[in-house]
Amino acid sequence: MTPKQLTIALAGNPNSGKTTIFNNLTGTRQKVGNWPGVTVEKKEGNVKHAGYDLKIVDLPGTYSLTPFSIEEIVARDYILEERPDVVIDIIDASNLERSLYLATQLREIDCSVLFALNMADVARSRGLKIDDRKLSELLAVPVVFTVGNKNKGMETLLEQAIALAESDRSAVQKRKVKYSKDIEDAISKVEKIIGNHNAGVIPYNIRWTAIKLLENDKIVTSRILEKTGNIGEKILEDIDNQRNFLIDRFDDDPEIVMTDERYGFIAGIIMEVLASSTKQRVDISRNIDLVLTNRFVGFPIFIFFIWAMFQLTFSLGAYPMNWIDSGIKLLSSFLAQALPNNIFKDFLIQGVIAGVGSVIIFLPNILILFFCIALFEDTGYMARAAFLMDKIMHLIGLHGKSFIPMLMGFGCNVPAIMASRTLESEKDRTLTILITPFMSCSARLPVYIILAGAFFGAKAGTVIFCIYLLGIVLSIITGRLFRSTLLRGADAPFVMELPPYRIPMIKSLMIHMWDRSKIFLKKMGGYILIGSIVVWTLSAFPLHISYSKDYASEIEQVQRSYHAQMIAATDAEKSVLQQKMDLAVDRIIRSQAAERAEKSYMGRIGKIIEPVFAPIGIDWRGSVALLTGFVAKEIVVSTMGILYAADQKKDSKALENALVSSGMTSIAALAMMVFVLLYMPCLATLSAIRRETASLKWMIFSISYSTMLAWIMAFLVYQGGNIIGA
Numbered sequence: 001m002t003p004k005q006l007t008i009a010l011a012g013n014p015n016s017g018k019t020t021i022f023n024n025l026t027g028t029r030q031k032v033g034n035w036p037g038v039t040v041e042k043k044e045g046n047v048k049h050a051g052y053d054l055k056i057v058d059l060p061g062t063y064s065l066t067p068f069s070i071e072e073i074v075a076r077d078y079i080l081e082e083r084p085d086v087v088i089d090i091i092d093a094s095n096l097e098r099s100l101y102l103a104t105q106l107r108e109i110d111c112s113v114l115f116a117l118n119m120a121d122v123a124r125s126r127g128l129k130i131d132d133r134k135l136s137e138l139l140a141v142p143v144v145f146t147v148g149n150k151n152k153g154m155e156t157l158l159e160q161a162i163a164l165a166e167s168d169r170s171a172v173q174k175r176k177v178k179y180s181k182d183i184e185d186a187i188s189k190v191e192k193i194i195g196n197h198n199a200g201v202i203p204y205n206i207r208w209t210a211i212k213l214l215e216n217d218k219i220v221t222s223r224i225l226e227k228t229g230n231i232g233e234k235i236l237e238d239i240d241n242q243r244n245f246l247i248d249r250f251d252d253d254p255e256i257v258m259t260d261e262r263y264g265f266i267a268g269i270i271m272e273v274l275a276s277s278t279k280q281r282v283d284i285s286r287n288i289d290l291v292l293t294n295r296f297v298g299f300p301i302f303i304f305f306i307w308a309m310f311q312l313t314f315s316l317g318a319y320p321m322n323w324i325d326s327g328i329k330l331l332s333s334f335l336a337q338a339l340p341n342n343i344f345k346d347f348l349i350q351g352v353i354a355g356v357g358s359v360i361i362f363l364p365n366i367l368i369l370f371f372c373i374a375l376f377e378d379t380g381y382m383a384r385a386a387f388l389m390d391k392i393m394h395l396i397g398l399h400g401k402s403f404i405p406m407l408m409g410f411g412c413n414v415p416a417i418m419a420s421r422t423l424e425s426e427k428d429r430t431l432t433i434l435i436t437p438f439m440s441c442s443a444r445l446p447v448y449i450i451l452a453g454a455f456f457g458a459k460a461g462t463v464i465f466c467i468y469l470l471g472i473v474l475s476i477i478t479g480r481l482f483r484s485t486l487l488r489g490a491d492a493p494f495v496m497e498l499p500p501y502r503i504p505m506i507k508s509l510m511i512h513m514w515d516r517s518k519i520f521l522k523k524m525g526g527y528i529l530i531g532s533i534v535v536w537t538l539s540a541f542p543l544h545i546s547y548s549k550d551y552a553s554e555i556e557q558v559q560r561s562y563h564a565q566m567i568a569a570t571d572a573e574k575s576v577l578q579q580k581m582d583l584a585v586d587r588i589i590r591s592q593a594a595e596r597a598e599k600s601y602m603g604r605i606g607k608i609i610e611p612v613f614a615p616i617g618i619d620w621r622g623s624v625a626l627l628t629g630f631v632a633k634e635i636v637v638s639t640m641g642i643l644y645a646a647d648q649k650k651d652s653k654a655l656e657n658a659l660v661s662s663g664m665t666s667i668a669a670l671a672m673m674v675f676v677l678l679y680m681p682c683l684a685t686l687s688a689i690r691r692e693t694a695s696l697k698w699m700i701f702s703i704s705y706s707t708m709l710a711w712i713m714a715f716l717v718y719q720g721g722n723i724i725g726a
């Protein structure tokens with residue numbers, strides 16, 4: 001006897017746990033491909049169960065089956081055309097109301113549907129009590145509780161699916177989603193119109209077809225035309241009459257009225273099956289939302305929170321930053337005394353400690369920033385921020401939801417790009433990933449602080465703010481550009497989920513903060529350490545350099561002449577002379593260091609690439625710094641530290657002073673900041689882009705686009721600035 005074949009499709013909202021359940025059911029026997037003609041992932045797997053051969057298909061996650069997005073069309077077409085034996089609707093039990101919209105639509109399509117109330121654990125922990133028997137009775141659908149990530153309920157799910165496939169279908173489909181009388185009348189009339197013209201040509205459930213025709217569903221109307229030939233026009237005309245009748249009655253499009261009625265129906269189900277222990281919380285949340293998502297005060301409050309976040313990050317972060325800074329200084333001066341003078345000592349102090357140290361001092365800022373972001377997320381405010389930003393994000397052709405990864409991008413682009421996973425549409429995801437790197441991450445901040453601090457004095461804060469703003473503006477422009485060219489597509493209407501507010505748990509805040517900061521620390525131990533070592537090595541070698549002058553004897557000469565003057569001087573004059581002498585010696589040492597840097601391997605590389613950066617006002621040292629910054633943007637600062645020979649004088653403004661005396665102009669500094677803001681994402685970000693878009697192509701595209709944009713913008717700033725300045 002050959003085993004009986006059954007096809008089971010998994011439908012459900014995004015994040016309802018479909019893929020998890022799919023994996024539970026199929027284990028490793030999966031086939032991953034794309035749905036024909038579109039780049040929506042298709043997963044299939046085969047399992048044997050109780051003498052059946054089951055083919056399980058993971059449908060794209062959708063909130064409804066109106067043909068607005070590719071995902072919805074793919075899921076609906078599959079159910080209509082491939083006619084799976086059973087459709088399991090994976091319902092997020094902790095979010096029953098939202099999930100039921102898709103559920104009612106599946107019921108209307110008249111496929112054999114089974115509800116899996118997944119996330120049963122979350123629902124329980126939130127105190128939600130769902131009356132599964134009532135739900136099953138109201139919709140005449142079998143209901144099974146599951147916990148996907150614990151692999152619970154899978155056995156029952158399969159059993160019920162098989163039982164449903166084997167049951168008498170006509171008995172199952174008694175209950176309907178009911179509409180108001182006028183609509184029900186129109187539905188029966190349309191059913192008759194289709195019936196008169198031989199229902200067999202349209203292979204779908206007749207009530208469903210009638211409803212879709214009343215809703216003016218483009219796909220169904222075109223299928224009618226295609227199947228019924230020349231009488232199709234007539235049919236559609238009759239249906240239009242019914243539509244017009246309803247439009248006249250309700251003063252609104254039938255599809256809108258019917259959607260409203262479906263929600264009414266769902267609200268009714270919720271009243272019946274959901275115990276009200278959570279109702280109070282929901283009410284409190286609604287009241288808070290009256291203020292926080294208010295049309296007038298919502299936005300200012302949001303801006304205030306963002307401002308407070310940055311304020312906290314930088315002002316509170318300054319204290320631990322200073323502690324770490326002194327700790328590092330202490331360590332290197334200790335090592336300077338403890339170790340014998342040799343190349344290893346230089347390597348340790350100037351390479352490793354200076355390099356990693358110049359970056360690790362930003363750890364407190366990053367911890368605070370990520371703490372704030374975790375706070376936004378865990379309280380539920382992040383969803384409101386997304387809601388508020390929705391209108392603005394639509395300028396780019398994205399949803400408010402894409403704003404979350406972008407906001408996180410201010411911390412670090414890597415977790416930000418990972419956060420774009422929550423976006424279900426592939427195009428939205430790719431677009432968000434491509435514009436996130438223009439959100440200036442915390443790694444770029446040290447560069448701005450140094451450059452703006454050196455060249456803009458009291459205006460540094462404003463300049464840095466403008467740089468951030470430039471990043472945001474360019475991400476909007478880029479978004480629009482890509483949306484209308486490479487990633488074309490309308491943004492599908494979408495239900496913005498507003499979970500109830502919650503008092504965050506310290507533990508989970510800490511975990512969220514730590515998870516993301518860990519990436520920063522890993523970068524420290526990996527890319528940045530290696531980058532610093534490479535930079536130091538290239539600048540320390542070759543060891544022996546033939547200098548253009550004999551610096552040692554020059555120093556000796558200077559000292560001799562000052563000592564000669566000191567013999568005849570008074571004590572007061574002596575100390576003045578001593579100071580002058582120190583300065584002169586220092587100047588010679590600096591120019592020796594500068595010559596050595598110029599003749600090192602690093603210097604030679606810098607000279608080669610200098611022509612590329614000359615038009616944007618950056619000299620060879622800056623060029624090398626930018627080159628190394630590709631590993632991680634923080635390295636720009638440490639490379640500048642090494643190359644501008646700033647380690648000669650141990651004060652905290654050393655690098656700033658060295659930059660000013662190197663002949664860099666403030667316009668050039670501004671151009672450099674712009675370049676650092678925009679040019680290619682760091683290694684870690686690139687690998688995240690590669691991973692999340694699953695494509696080398698987008699990664700390479702991101703490198704070329706951002707670097708080109710950076711150069712052009714920096715060029716405009718530098719040349720434009722010079723013209724205005726001159």
Ligand code: GDP
Binds near residue numbers: 014015018121148149
């Ligand atoms: P999909 O978008 O519907 O494919 O959802 P996924 O299968 O990717 O699941 C989304 C997230 O929910 C994952 O992190 C899962 O581990 C988690 N998840 C799935 N089922 C359950 C469940 O029953 N309980 C809980 N607590 N988490 C679940």
Ligand code: MG
Binds near residue numbers: 019
């Ligand atoms: Mg999935």
